[in-house]
Amino acid sequence: MLLLEKLTKSYEAGRKLLFLLIDPDDFNEQKAEMFFNTPENNQADAVFIGGSLITKGDMGKTIESVKKRTSVPVCIFPGNYRQIDNQADAILFMSLISGRNPDFLIGNQVLAAPTLKNSGLEIIPTGYMLIDGGSLTTAHYMSNTLPIPANKPEIAACTALAGQMLGMKCIYADAGSGAQHALSHHFISTVYSEINIPLIAGGGIRDAATAKDILDAGATAIVIGNAAQSNPELIREINNKNDNHEEIFFQSANVCLCKYCFFIY
Secondary structure, eight states: OOHHHHHHHHHHHTOOEEEEEEOGGGOOHHHHHHHHTSGGGGOOSEEEEOOSOOSSOOHHHHHHHHHTTOOSOEEEOOSSTTOOOTTSSEEEEEEETTSOOHIIIIIHHHHHHHHHHTTOOEEEEEEEEEBOOSSOOHHHHHHTOOOBOTTOHHHHHHHHHHHHHTTOSEEEEEOOTTOSSOOOHHHHHHHHTTOSSOEEEESSOOSHHHHHHHHHHTOSEEEEOHHHHHOTTHHHHHHHHTTTOOOOEEGGGTEEOSTTOOEEO
16 A cells, blocks of 8 residues: 555545654664564554754665664655755655745755656645744754744644645644644644645654554644654554554554554555
8 A cells, every 4th residue: 555545545534644753864774673673563553754954864875774673665755956865765855835935845855856756755735834833853953944833823724725735735834843842732733623645744743642642633744753762652553542542553464453454554
């Protein structure tokens, strides 16, 4: 099943998904071995790889390392048009619709399009919105854009709706890596109420209560980055927080019966 199909079917059925985000700058073979040897971290629905600025990491080696250790889709989360690698399964073809910088609205996409056409990657048109998470993030700085204020969810809702009308297949609302706080229940529910495509939320999710709150508010999927690496038990805690649902995972058969998935992929 393609990743967008999985995301869309989950949205339509009210199922919830969990994606891991890995920054190549903060990842190496040793960390990969430790991270994916933890059973919980093999239970994510996909792994996103990328970052706003990669200085010392290697996108290709990170993708190769992750794909050796998990069977779930590996999706590129690109910071710019250079972050394309055919080893991945998919790419979030993102337009930064919350900003007014033409390079990130359409410029990078034009440069990437010819390469992507021949790449074999699944292309997922994504409306990307940066939201103020209480601190200046690398994404804010590198994109030279202002985030949407966290206390103005109606702006985000209109922006997401415009993205949907422009043909985006999903919306990604992101408080950014290093955010001081995650997106609020009210913020997520306001955006969710205005669109009828999947909503992905990330940034500042460090505990199971916050994850549950965002999913309950209407997000189809949450994205967890540094928190999952620093707390290997976080994914299990998120599952337990949701009605104490017992989690059963059969790695060899790729069958997940946790509250977030409940499908065969």
